[in-house]
Amino acid sequence: MSTQSYQVIGTRPIRHDGVDKVTGRALYGADIQMAGLLHGAILRSPHAHARIRSINTSKAEALAGVKAVVTAADFPPTGDRIVDLGEGETPLSYIRGNILASGKVLYRGHAVAAVAATSPHIAAEAASLIEVEYEPLPCVLTAPEAMRPGAPLLHEDLKTKEFGQQTDRVSNIAEHFRHSLGDLEKGFAEADIVLEREFHTATVHQGYIEPHNATALWNNDGRLLIWCSTQGAFVVRDTTACILDLPVSQVKVTPMEIGGGFGGKIPVYLEPVAALLSKKTGRPVKIVMSRKEVFEGTGPTPGSFIRIKIGAKRDGRFTAAQADLAYEAGAYPGAMVGAGAMTVFAAYDIPNVTIDGYDVVVNKPSTAAYRAPGATNAAFATETVVDEIAEHLGLDPLDLRLKNAAKEGTRRADGLKYRRIGCVEVLEAMKAHPHYRAPLEGANRGRGVAIGYWFNAGLPSSCTISVNADGSVTLVEGSTDIGGTRTSVAMQAAEVLGIPAGSVHPVVVDTDSVGFTAVTGGSRTTFATGWAAYEAAQDVLRQMKERAAKLWGLEPSAVRFEGGHFRASGHEISFAELAARLAETGGPVVGRATVNPRGVGGSFAGCIVDVEVDPETGKTSILRFTSIQDAGRAIHPSYVEGQMQGGSVQGIGWALNEEYFMGPDGEMRNSSLLDYRMPTALDLPMIDTQIVEVPNPGHPFGVRGVGEANIVPPPAAIANAIYRAVGVRMRRLPMSPPNLMQELWKKS
Amino acid sequence: MQKKMHVTATINGEVQEFLCEPRQSLLECLRDILHLTGTKEGCNDGNCGSCTVLMDGRLVTSCLVLGPEASGAEIVTVEGLARGRELHPLQKAFLEQAALQCGVCTPGFLVAAKALLDREPQPSEQRIRWWLANNLCRCTGYDKIVRAVQQAAAELAATQGGMNRL
Numbered sequence: 075m076s077t078q079s080y081q082v083i084g085t086r087p088i089r090h091d092g093v094d095k096v097t098g099r100a101l102y103g104a105d106i107q108m109a110g111l112l113h114g115a116i117l118r119s120p121h122a123h124a125r126i127r128s129i130n131t132s133k134a135e136a137l138a139g140v141k142a143v144v145t146a147a148d149f150p151p152t153g154d155r156i157v158d159l160g161e162g163e164t165p166l167s168y169i170r171g172n173i174l175a176s177g178k179v180l181y182r183g184h185a186v187a188a189v190a191a192t193s194p195h196i197a198a199e200a201a202s203l204i205e206v207e208y209e210p211l212p213c214v215l216t217a218p219e220a221m222r223p224g225a226p227l228l229h230e231d232l233k234t235k236e237f238g239q240q241t242d243r244v245s246n247i248a249e250h251f252r253h254s255l256g257d258l259e260k261g262f263a264e265a266d267i268v269l270e271r272e273f274h275t276a277t278v279h280q281g282y283i284e285p286h287n288a289t290a291l292w293n294n295d296g297r298l299l300i301w302c303s304t305q306g307a308f309v310v311r312d313t314t315a316c317i318l319d320l321p322v323s324q325v326k327v328t329p330m331e332i333g334g335g336f337g338g339k340i341p342v343y344l345e346p347v348a349a350l351l352s353k354k355t356g357r358p359v360k361i362v363m364s365r366k367e368v369f370e371g372t373g374p375t376p377g378s379f380i381r382i383k384i385g386a387k388r389d390g391r392f393t394a395a396q397a398d399l400a401y402e403a404g405a406y407p408g409a410m411v412g413a414g415a416m417t418v419f420a421a422y423d424i425p426n427v428t429i430d431g432y433d434v435v436v437n438k439p440s441t442a443a444y445r446a447p448g449a450t451n452a453a454f455a456t457e458t459v460v461d462e463i464a465e466h467l468g469l470d471p472l473d474l475r476l477k478n479a480a481k482e483g484t485r486r487a488d489g490l491k492y493r494r495i496g497c498v499e500v501l502e503a504m505k506a507h508p509h510y511r512a513p514l515e516g517a518n519r520g521r522g523v524a525i526g527y528w529f530n531a532g533l534p535s536s537c538t539i540s541v542n543a544d545g546s547v548t549l550v551e552g553s554t555d556i557g558g559t560r561t562s563v564a565m566q567a568a569e570v571l572g573i574p575a576g577s578v579h580p581v582v583v584d585t586d587s588v589g590f591t592a593v594t595g596g597s598r599t600t601f602a603t604g605w606a607a608y609e610a611a612q613d614v615l616r617q618m619k620e621r622a623a624k625l626w627g628l629e630p631s632a633v634r635f636e637g638g639h640f641r642a643s644g645h646e647i648s649f650a651e652l653a654a655r656l657a658e659t660g661g662p663v664v665g666r667a668t669v670n671p672r673g674v675g676g677s678f679a680g681c682i683v684d685v686e687v688d689p690e691t692g693k694t695s696i697l698r699f700t701s702i703q704d705a706g707r708a709i710h711p712s713y714v715e716g717q718m719q720g721g722s723v724q725g726i727g728w729a730l731n732e733e734y735f736m737g738p739d740g741e742m743r744n745s746s747l748l749d750y751r752m753p754t755a756l757d758l759p760m761i762d763t764q765i766v767e768v769p770n771p772g773h774p775f776g777v778r779g780v781g782e783a784n785i786v787p788p789p790a791a792i793a794n795a796i797y798r799a800v801g802v803r804m805r806r807l808p809m810s811p812p813n814l815m816q817e818l819w820k821k822s
Numbered sequence: 823m824q825k826k827m828h829v830t831a832t833i834n835g836e837v838q839e840f841l842c843e844p845r846q847s848l849l850e851c852l853r854d855i856l857h858l859t860g861t862k863e864g865c866n867d868g869n870c871g872s873c874t875v876l877m878d879g880r881l882v883t884s885c886l887v888l889g890p891e892a893s894g895a896e897i898v899t900v901e902g903l904a905r906g907r908e909l910h911p912l913q914k915a916f917l918e919q920a921a922l923q924c925g926v927c928t929p930g931f932l933v934a935a936k937a938l939l940d941r942e943p944q945p946s947e948q949r950i951r952w953w954l955a956n957n958l959c960r961c962t963g964y965d966k967i968v969r970a971v972q973q974a975a976a977e978l979a980a981t982q983g984g985m986n987r988l
C-alpha cells in the first residue's frame with residue numbers, strides 16, 4: 075500500500091481548528107467562565123524536604139471571600155494499592171501524595187493545601203494565611219548524592235527493586251535493572267580502542283507556554299465534571315476517579331484546547347483538588363497555575379549521571395558497549411530510565427552490551443515525560459563518545475555510524491529485535507545532505523552530527539465517523555490536538571473515503587462521548603488514532619456499499635469503491651451522491667472502530683549543526699541547523715516539519731541554556747521565563763528539515779510517530795560541533811557560557 | 823475587598839466601560855471581565871509575550887499593565903485583527919505556513935507581528951527575529967512563524983492599498 079499514490083496524504087491542507095486559533099476564539103482550559111465560578115489557589119512547600127507537624131487553616135477560612143480550604147486529609151481514605159493509569163504501575167499513594175502532601179513534603183513547591191475563593195487574588199491571599207509548621211530535614215538533589223550510603227531518605231519505606239526482585243534494602247534507589255547481550259568482557263578484549271566517559275545532565279522543563287489548569291464541578295447529581303488542559307482526558311478521568319474513590323463513569327472530563335504538553339501534561343495535578351474544593355462549596359472551582367508553580371510544582375525531566383564505555387576495532391566496528399544510567403526521578407520513583415536504557419545504544423548493532431539503569435529519588439519535583447523521555451540524556455552521552463571514537467580512528471563520523479548502524483533484525487540488549495527501521499536511510503540522507511559537505515570557514519566554528527531514536531507508542535484509540543447528507547463526514551475522536559492531529563487524523567479518513575480533507579470535520583470530545591483513547595503522547599496520535607480513523611472509514615465504506623447495492627438491487631459484494639465512486643457493472647454513484655440518499659436506503663451511516671495497534675514503528679532522527687563559539691564569553695551560536703527524520707509516511711508534511719523544528723529547538727535549548735539552577739537548599743533559583751532561558755526567535759536560524767520515508771509495515775499508510783526522536787540528537791551534535799570549533803569535549807549539560815568557559819580555561 | 827474603579831477604553835474599535843479592582847491587570851480585565859479570552863497568560867510577569875496587545879499603537883504585555891491604566895486608551899487584541907469575516911493577512915499566512923502547533927502563543931505573535939508590519943512593511947529576517955524575541959513559542963522553533971510574517975509582508979506589499987488595510 076505504501077508505494078501507491080495518494081490523493082490526500084502528503085498534501086498540506088489548512089488545519090481544521092486553524093481559524094479558531096488565529097482569531098482567539100479557540101477555548102483553552104483557562105478560558106472557561108461559568109456562573110458561580112470560584113477560583114482556587116494552592117499553598118506550596120517552601121522546603122525541599124520537611125516533616126509537616128501541623129496545618130492550621132483557620133485564618134485563611136476567616137478571610138472574606140474564602141469558601142473552602144482543603145488538605146490531604148480531605149481525600150477519601152482509600153489506602154494504598156498498585157494502579158496503572160497509563161504510565162506504568164505506580165502505588166496510588168505516590169500519585170495522591172504528589173497532588174497534596176501528607177506527612178512529609180519532598181520538594182520545594184510540593185502542594186500542601188488549597189483554597190477556593192471568589193477571586194484569584196483572594197484565593198492567593200488566603201493560601202498565604204494557612205499556617206504550616208514544618209520540621210526541616212536534610213535534602214538530596216542529585217542521583218550520585220542520593221545513592222550514597224547514609225544519604226537522607228525521601229521514603230523511609232522505599233525498598234530497592236533489583237533485577238526484577240524486591241529486596242529489603244531501604245534506599246533512594248527505587249530500582250536497579252540490567253540488560254545484557256553477548257559477552258561484555260570478551261567484546262572489550264577484542265577491541266583495539268576502548269573509551270569510557272562520564273556525563274552529567276541538568277534537570278530541564280518541558281516549558282509549554284500554557285500553565286496547567288483545571289475546572290471542576292461536583293454536580294448535585296453526584297457526577298464530577300472536569301474541564302482541563304491535558305494530553306489525555308481518560309487518564310485524568312481514571313486518576314481522579316481512583317483518588318476520589320469514584321466509579322470512572324461518575325467522572326466526565328472535557329479536554330479543552332491545550333497550549334503545549336510535550337509529556338508534561340500527562341500527570342494529574344489540579345483536577346482532584348479542584349474537585350474536592352467543588353465538593354465542599356457546591357460551586358465550580360477553577361485553578362490555574364502560575365509560571366513559578368509550573369516550574370516548582372510540575373514534572374520536569376530527569377537530571378542524570380551517565381557512564382558510557384564503547385570498544386571498537388581499528389576499522390570502526392563496535393565490539394562492546396556498556397552504560398550506567400542513573401536518572402533522578404524527583405520525589406517519587408519513575409525516572410524514565412527504562413526508556414533511557416532502550417534508546418542508549420538503539421542506533422547500533424553491537425554484539426556485546428550491558429546496560430545498568432538506576433531510578434533514584436531526589437528532593438526535586440516528581441519528573442514527568444518530556445519528548446522522548448530519557449533518550450536525550452542517553453544520546454548526549456553515547457553520541458559524543460561515538461564522535462570521539464571516529465576522531466581517534468580517523469573515520470568520518472557518519473561512516474562510523476553507518477558501519478555500525480542498526481537494521482531490520484538487529485537485536486538490542488533489552489531484548490527487542492528490530493522490524494523495518496530507517497536508521498541507515500537517515501544516516502545516508504545526512505551524508506548526502508548539502509549541509510554536510512558545505513564549506514564552514516572562520517575561527518571558532520565547527521560542525522557536528524548525531525543520531526537519536528524514539529520507539530513510539532501504540533495503545534488504544536477509538537473513533538466514530540458519521541456521514542452527512544451533504545457528502546461530508548463528522549469524525550469524533552478522543553485525542554487532544556496539540557499540534558495539528560485533528561487534521562492528520564482526518565486526512566487518513568479522507569484518503570479512505572475519497573473525499574477532500576476539508577470534507578471531514580474532526581471533533582475532539584469528552585470522555586462520555588467517545589470510546590477509551592490513550593494519551594496524546596509517545597508520538598502515537600497520528601499513528602494510532604489515525605489508524606482508528608482509517609478503520610472507521612472502512613466501516614463507513616462497507617455500510618455504504620450495502621446501500622449502493624440496495625439501490626441497484628445487487629449483492630453488496632458486487633459493489634466496488636474506487637476513485638471516490640461506488641461502482642458495479644452498469645452503475646456508478648459518487649460518495650456525496652450516495653450520502654444524500656441514506657435516508658431512503660435505511661437511515662444514517664455511522665462507522666466505528668477501536669484499535670490497540672501492535673505494529674508500532676520507531677523513528678530515527680539525525681541532525682547536522684554548525685556552531686560558532688565566542689571564546690571570550692563561552693556563548694555558542696547556532697549558525698545552521700538541519701534536522702532529518704524518518705516519518706514512515708508524512709501525512710501532513712508541514713506539521714511533520716513543525717515537529718522536527720520544534721523538537722530540534724527544544725534540544726538546542728536543552729543543550730545550551732536550560733537548567734534548574736538549584737540552591738543547596740533545593741530552591742530553584744531561576745523559576746521564571748526570564749531566568750530559565752528558553753530559545754527565542756533571535757537565538758536561532760531557520761531550522762532546515764528533510765523528511766525520510768521508510769514506511770512502517772505495521773500501519774496501513776506506513777505512519778511512524780514523528781513527535782519525539784527529533785529532540786534526541788541536538789545536544790550531542792552541538793557538543794561535537796563545539797569540539798570541532800574550540801577543541802573541548804563537553805560532558806555536562808547545559809553547555810552554557812559558564813560551563814563552557816570552565817572547560818576552555820582548563821584547556822589553556 | 824478593594825473598591826472597584828470605573829474604566830472607559832476603546833477596545834478593538836468599540837468604546838467599552840467596565841469596573842475593575844485597582845490590582846487587576848489589563849490582562850485580567852480583558853479575559854475575566856470583558857471575556858476577550860483570545861489574549862493568553864503564560865507567565866504573568868512580562869516574559870513570554872502571550873498576553874501582548876496594542877495600547878495606543880504601542881506593544882505592551884498586558885499582564886504588566888494595570889486595568890485602570892487603560893483608561894482612555896485604545897487597545898487592540900487578537901480579536902480585533904480580522905475585518906468581519908475577512909482574516910488579516912498575518913492570520914492567513916499563519917494558517918498557510920502552519921505557523922502554529924498548540925496555538926497558545928499565536929495571539930501574542932500575531933499582535934506583535936502586526937505592530938512590526940505597521941511600522942516596517944518590509945522587515946528583514948533578522949529584524950523579524952529581533953522584533954519577536956519577546957514572544958516565546960515552545961512548539962514551532964519559530965521557523966514557520968518567521969516565514970508567515972515574511973509571507974504576510976510580501977502579500978501586503980503586493981496588494982493595492984495593502985497598507986490601508988492594516
Ligand code: FES
Pocket residue numbers: 862863864865866867868869870871872873874883884885886
Ligand atoms: S503573560 Fe504577560 S508576558 Fe507572559
Ligand code: FES
Pocket residue numbers: 283333334921922923924925926927928958959960961962
Ligand atoms: S504553537 Fe505552541 S507555544 Fe507556539
